[in-house]
Amino acid sequence: MAEMGLRARKKQRTRLTISTAATALFEERGFEQVTLAEVARAAEVSVNTIFNYFGTKEDLFFDRQDEAIAAPAGVVLGRATGQSAWYALVHDSLRSDPLFTADELNRDWLRTIDESPALRARVREIMDRREEELASVLAAAGDGSANPAVVAALIGGAHRAIAADRQARFRANQAIRTIRTALARLTAGSYALLEPSIGTYATKAAPLDGTSASVT
Amino acid sequence: MAEMGLRARKKQRTRLTISTAATALFEERGFEQVTLAEVARAAEVSVNTIFNYFGTKEDLFFDRQDEAIAAPAGVVLGRATGQSAWYALVHDSLRSDPLFTADELNRDWLRTIDESPALRARVREIMDRREEELASVLAAAGDGSANPAVVAALIGGAHRAIAADRQARFRANQAIRTIRTALARLTAGSYALLEPSIGTYATKAAPLDGTSASVT
DNA sequence: ACGAAAATATGCACTGACTCCAAGTTTGGG
DNA sequence: CCCAAACTTGGAGTCAGTGCATATTTTCGT
Incomplete structure (x- = not known):
């Protein structure tokens, strides 16, 4: 479990970056008021990448x-x-x-x-x-x-x-x-x-x- | 209650037309597989008219x-x-x-x-x-x-x-x-x-x- | 250490629900 | 019979989500 290639670590980091950026925005301005494009900008990824990690917008919020x-x-x-x-x-x-x-x-x-x-x-x-x-x-x-x-x-x-x-x-x-x-x-x-x-x-x-x- | 102008009767009829057309389509091909444009065509109204009567697609199905x-x-x-x-x-x-x-x-x-x-x-x-x-x-x-x-x-x-x-x-x-x-x-x-x-x-x-x- | 294969990231084009607005068209009342 | 209100429509736009083709990066066998 501690063993983890660069790829896996990077993935985990990206996922966390997106999730925390999203949660911060949601709590600041409200879920509906934040667009996935904004989350993508904040996390410095493309919108498609968000969908690589999370199936729906709601999944960004209920990460666990x-x-x-x-x-x-x-x-x-x-x-x-x-x-x-x-x-x-x-x-x-x-x-x-x-x-x-x-x-x-x-x-x-x-x-x-x-x-x-x-x-x-x-x-x-x-x-x-x-x-x-x-x-x-x-x-x-x-x-x-x-x-x-x-x-x-x-x-x-x-x-x-x-x-x-x-x-x-x-x-x-x-x-x-x-x-x-x-x-x-x-x-x-x-x-x-x-x-x-x-x-x-x-x-x-x-x-x-x-x-x-x-x-x- | 029986008193009802032409306008109101027509409205009621339109609503019913849309609702039944929609329900028929939904039951035939599945809710997600039917588009509101198709419902509109089947009911012979515009898509916007559907939204005049029903707030969401789901409301078409759960009419009562x-x-x-x-x-x-x-x-x-x-x-x-x-x-x-x-x-x-x-x-x-x-x-x-x-x-x-x-x-x-x-x-x-x-x-x-x-x-x-x-x-x-x-x-x-x-x-x-x-x-x-x-x-x-x-x-x-x-x-x-x-x-x-x-x-x-x-x-x-x-x-x-x-x-x-x-x-x-x-x-x-x-x-x-x-x-x-x-x-x-x-x-x-x-x-x-x-x-x-x-x-x-x-x-x-x-x-x-x-x-x-x-x-x- | 190298190159192919696999995983991942991104851009682009598209769908479909839903909103807003600015005309039309129809109806009811005076 | 005409005006105002109610209703309908078209058009343009937003946003989540999908599919695909194309980079780019990482991994792994040799």
């Missing part, structure tokens, strides 16, 4: 969407023995999910999203794909007590509500501390609503090597 | 999205005294919500959506707005036991899962009867999951005119 998409599925996949999906998400979401973080760096970024219909549409798509990933992890867990897609959709619903709340609070220019505590409270409240129905769904069974008692 | 957006909020708003939002939705959704219907007419329509990223994005937007409408109706009901936006999001989650299931079944070319029963079963199952948490949320209070006993 993959992390956000994989987050909940990863949390559930990495839950400890005896923990349910719900339990793992309750205790890990606020820490590891980029969707739940609130710091000063988020402010301009979130405002930019808020002001652009195209970016908001993209966020919806990301949320949808999060749900799909989560659903397939839950399906693999093989808990027949409920439809995994439905369980994933309920969790996804909670996440949407929390994300919307975060947006609203940033929009209202609340202090980071305030947002953080409100977010924690809302997260707890939302998951509490879900506990009776899915609190024990997809509980990870103990390994079958016989050293621990059965779980049932 | 307003009904879909207002459906759950309407059901909840119209619930009888003593019924909760959950109860009203469980018993009315399959009947009155266009999102839950399954008949032969849906087939081509849904396939067209399925094959177009742009239309799928629009569906996500519609789902989002449904949730917002529902959330504001719930908020107006003033049940402080839970955050109305969260409750709306959970219901929205269930709806998304059901809609996705319907899509998958149409995609797999299942028979309408099969889809209908599967849909009913999934709807019941999803709402059952929600009952313990929100089953009595926003129960409509009896009128205050004193003729009936207090509820609480």
